[in-house]
Amino acid sequence: xxxxxxxxxxxxxxxxxxxxxxxxxxxxxxxxxxxxxxxxxxxxxxxxxxxxxxxxxxxxxxxxxxxxxxxxxxxxxxxxxxxxxxxxxxxxxxxxxxxxxxxxxxxxxxxxxxxxxxxxxxxxxxxxxxxxxxxxxxxxxxxxxxxxxxxxxxxxxxxxxxxxxxxxxxxxxxxxxxxxxxxxxxxxxxxxxxxxxxxxxxxxxxxxxxxxxxxxxxxxxxxxxxxxxxxxxxxxxxxxxxxxxxxxxxxxxxxxxxxxxxxxxxxxxxxxxxxxxxxxxxxxx
Amino acid sequence: xxxxxxxxxxxxxxxxxxxxxxxxxxxxxxxxxxxxxxxxxxxxxxxxxxxxxxxxxxxxxxxxxxxxxxxxxxxxxxxxxxxxxxxxxxxxxxxxxxxxxxxxxxxxxxxxxxxxxxxxxxxxxxxxxxxxxxxxxxxxxxxxxxxxxxxxxxxxxxxxxxxxxxxxxxxxxxxxxxxxxxxxxxxxxxxxxxxxxxxxxxxxxxxxxxxxxxxxxxxxxxxxxxxxxxxxxxxxxxxxxxxxxxxxxxxxx
Ligand SMILES: Nc1ncnc2c1ncn2[C@@H]1O[C@H](COP(=O)(O)OP(=O)(O)O)[C@@H](O)[C@H]1O
Ligand SMILES: [Mg+2]
Numbered sequence: 001x002x003x004x005x006x007x008x009x010x011x012x013x014x015x016x017x018x019x020x021x022x023x024x025x026x027x028x029x030x031x032x033x034x035x036x037x038x039x040x041x042x043x044x045x046x047x048x049x050x051x052x053x054x055x056x057x058x059x060x061x062x063x064x065x066x067x068x069x070x071x072x073x074x075x076x077x078x079x080x081x082x083x084x085x086x087x088x089x090x091x092x093x094x095x096x097x098x099x100x101x102x103x104x105x106x107x108x109x110x111x112x113x114x115x116x117x118x119x120x121x122x123x124x125x126x127x128x129x130x131x132x133x134x135x136x137x138x139x140x141x142x143x144x145x146x147x148x149x150x151x152x153x154x155x156x157x158x159x160x161x162x163x164x165x166x167x168x169x170x171x172x173x174x175x176x177x178x179x180x181x182x183x184x185x186x187x188x189x190x191x192x193x194x195x196x197x198x199x200x201x202x203x204x205x206x207x208x209x210x211x212x213x214x215x216x217x218x219x220x221x222x223x224x225x226x227x228x229x230x231x232x233x234x235x236x237x238x239x240x241x242x243x244x245x246x247x248x249x250x251x252x253x254x255x256x257x258x259x260x261x262x263x264x265x266x267x268x269x270x271x272x273x274x275x276x277x278x279x280x281x282x283x284x285x
Numbered sequence: 286x287x288x289x290x291x292x293x294x295x296x297x298x299x300x301x302x303x304x305x306x307x308x309x310x311x312x313x314x315x316x317x318x319x320x321x322x323x324x325x326x327x328x329x330x331x332x333x334x335x336x337x338x339x340x341x342x343x344x345x346x347x348x349x350x351x352x353x354x355x356x357x358x359x360x361x362x363x364x365x366x367x368x369x370x371x372x373x374x375x376x377x378x379x380x381x382x383x384x385x386x387x388x389x390x391x392x393x394x395x396x397x398x399x400x401x402x403x404x405x406x407x408x409x410x411x412x413x414x415x416x417x418x419x420x421x422x423x424x425x426x427x428x429x430x431x432x433x434x435x436x437x438x439x440x441x442x443x444x445x446x447x448x449x450x451x452x453x454x455x456x457x458x459x460x461x462x463x464x465x466x467x468x469x470x471x472x473x474x475x476x477x478x479x480x481x482x483x484x485x486x487x488x489x490x491x492x493x494x495x496x497x498x499x500x501x502x503x504x505x506x507x508x509x510x511x512x513x514x515x516x517x518x519x520x521x522x523x524x525x526x527x528x529x530x531x532x533x534x535x536x537x538x
Contacts, residue, residue: 083443085443100445104443106436106439108436110434110437110440111440112437112440112441112455112458113535113536114458114462114533115454115535123441123446123454124444124445127444127445128445154538155535155538157535157538158538171444175444
């Protein structure tokens, strides 16, 4: 019990050893064991034509996979299917983690308005049986880590959009998920904060070797963070129309990665393919 | 901010004083008929007499009991029905049309019926006041639950919350916000029910005194009673406001 608690305590980012060293790490902690496998997924809302049809993708532990595509193509819908919020209309979602080991960071930053930042972050921990005092301490640690010290007792309406987003991120990370689903998580952050939070997250993900499925519309971000990028075609009946493995070694640095020789050419290719999907709408966005 | 508030208060006080003075002067000068609008000093005297006699308290107590019992009963029954309707679909199919109908009609027309059913004592006044409040609260709770922010529901679900957690963390707080939004209206309704009930038939209460004053064309007493009722409703309004601020502190923080 104590040892589990000890082990589960997150180390401050600065103290963590350099992550991802295949030589030093035991094989079972290496990337490769599938965490989620989506097969031929079909999803529809009500009686309408399926939004997505035949989507397949894999995310392994230690892997960051990005999902990009025209807006309205069904990216959020894929995440909703994996999270279990919506039952698939066809196909399947195979998970090798428990539902409680999944974290879902939503597109918007809706927090419980009647709970403080600390209470919001502690909620998931409380639901997992952590005693209140400990859950609050843990919540405060995560808030501090995301640069929100001193704001623990604020209510969501007393926080800026970017601060709310970070509280939402703390809420999810505090559960130390093995699979992290993120829906355009950083869209609302300003450039500097965005850079810091993203870099922080990158380091965290590489260190903890969790599986991440990231929906984003920022192609550079997708490439900088991911091991693979999937392109979802224009809906309805959207499917994966292309995938791009990204072989840039980890650990990565958010700035440095952009200088990697494959970065610019691949960015151009993905951009070209995505534009192709959007163009089919009949002229521009 | 505080300055602006103080200035607004000052302006209101000046306007009120001017109005009262004007009224007094016009009434005394015979510009307006004191029979219809007795001068404020006369109303003040009537006030004094009402309270000096001591019997007014009995009537205030009667009206207050009816209004408060109706208010709490209405809150309780309205919430219970609203909650049940939102949770059990078939119940909603039955309850919703009834409530819509009750909401559409001026519910005070039920007063004579309640007097036949429950007699001229407290019961009929409580019933009227209760119906007025319950219908209002039913819709607050019903829509509060049905129009709950689904994003919050999903958030709590993905954090691992079940039904009990959803109820505690999402539904109860959001319904509380809705109900608090109509609490002041409910207080007004509760008094409307009690006073109208007394007005129609009773032997006690401010509504009874009002109907008595009216039957003797005593404008001074009528006005004095109206002011008394206003004062009490305002008092309860401020209590309701405090309760709202306390329960919804996250909104005012
Ligand atoms: N709750 C819903 N009810 C009906 N249609 C929906 C719902 N959510 C999304 N859709 C539709 O499904 C499609 C895909 O939506 P979404 O997955 O949110 O796209 P993306 O995240 O790629 O922008 C859109 O056409 C959208 O209108
Ligand atoms: Mg989306």
